[in-house]
Amino acid sequence: MSRRRIGFWYRFAAVICKPPLVVLIKRDWRGMEHIPAEGGFITAVNHNSHIDPFAYAHYQYNTGRVPRFLAKSGLFKKGFVGAAMRGTGQIPVYRESTDALSAFRAAIDAVERGECVAFYPEGTLTRDPNGWPMTGKTGAARVALQTRCPVVPIAQWGCNELLPPYAKKPDLLPRKTHHVLAGPPVDLSRFYGQEMTADVLREATEVIMAAVTGLLEEIRGEKAPATPYDPRRERIDQRRRTQAQAVEERQAQTVQEGDGGK
Template identity: 30%
Template sequence: MDAMTSKGKPSPRSSVRPLSNEQVARLGERHNLVDVTRYYPNGPRMPDAPEIGAQNPRATARLLEGVSIVMRQRSRVKAWGYDRVPTNGPFIVACTHVAMYDVFIPMMSIFHQGRRPRFMAKAEMATWPLIGRWFQLVGMQPVERGSGKALAIESESIRILASGRPLTLWPEGTLTRDPQKWPMSLKPGVGIIALEASRRLGREVPLHCSATWGAASINQWWPWPRRNVVSCFDDRLPYGDLLKDMGAWGDEPPKELVDELVRRVHLRLVALLAEIRGEEPPAEGYWDFRTMTRKPWPQDFDWRIGSSALATETPTDGVIGESGVDPGLNMVDKGAQS
């Protein structure tokens, strides 16, 4: 895995058009958009009480409430698909990274569904005044971005999943450097982590993609009028076909399998972001972080469907699938979690 170092700077906020009310309305016609700044926006569901209790519940509840208030004050957040968050067991979420909001939105949304994923974030965040310590209390796994750190990052991520906990990743490794703010080339870590964790558990670890758009146009010094921000939590992305010979892999997953899974995740993130934005990805190709230039899309890539044929496929291997909520279950009051 390449060193997780920054290169160049993200394009400025002035280069990004705000997400329009008209586009949000179009998304609302196709999806059930809900307010993910509040608990259980899709209706009652059973939270993972042991997981919540193991992750500093009082500190987590306070930070979650604070983040939710800030999000409501500075933006109009809507989302779909977070009712797909599995109710128990490990899973991986691979997120877009257009703005720093893209750290808070999916984490807040998953927390409001009664789960507590660990998340990989740059180590500098742990030193931020006031909130750095809180990040660590609520599940942050600091990432030392630099040469020689990749193996340790992957090993800790695999350990988290093997212990039964979910994990959130931003597989680009840093804010996208694409001038038009599309997902740039991904680090191979997401593929290594998913494949190796699945091998250790003996089953396919659920992998979901999440895309968020709208925050890059927010003026953080004066965020009013509030901008629209839309996020989605996609159907499970299957990769069981890549696990067929996992008993013969040797010390680590083969590079060609890692590359294929990374390709699927990347194309799916692009397709999801295209739907939210209501725009076509650049015809010239995707932004490559190594060369800081565009490279052609795969010949079989159609952004209008991306890997949706894969992402909507029904799992048949008996592992955790889409989260179903029994209408007879009463949701746990958030006060009981603290």
């Protein structure tokens, strides 16, 4: 399949966004040879700063294969924002769909048209205390197994030093470097033909996230934790800690009331 032209809206966005990015961030960009020249594919990218979608888009824009990001379908109906989202070819996610595959039908269609669909598999900014990728959601694996398209893992680091996760003010000086490293497509062939059960999707997602994490280890020159940070597990553990603390407080209060009655 041929690739779609970049188009007016994407070029217009580049004219607005590229100058400040060039001024604010130095670039260490590698692995562009792994971005397919033709045909549909997926990129799986780690997320550690509110700025990194723009910096990553700049990286891939320079390859000639612009990324189409996923966004809530409601944004595509809102005035100028909706026009820009549609014009730049961003991908609506239909969260109101009754089944998971339908939620990503526009992403599947985009890949089959020869587009690049960019996934942030973590679904949000990493909550790992040291900025490592968390466990991933299964959307990228679902689209990849449905279309059998290449999945290119991409790691990035540096925008988090300019604007750390959840920080309100950037740290402009000294000038930070945006490191990007793309790797060869992840081999998911062993999952082809299997029913897309929760276990299969989770295992395929783990393969994708391991590739992204490995690239980030190369960028940072250090090893990631053996077990990725899991927000759901952390919520469960926090709930258990809260419940245990509440029990201890009730027991302590009961003891105090018993002592007071003597």
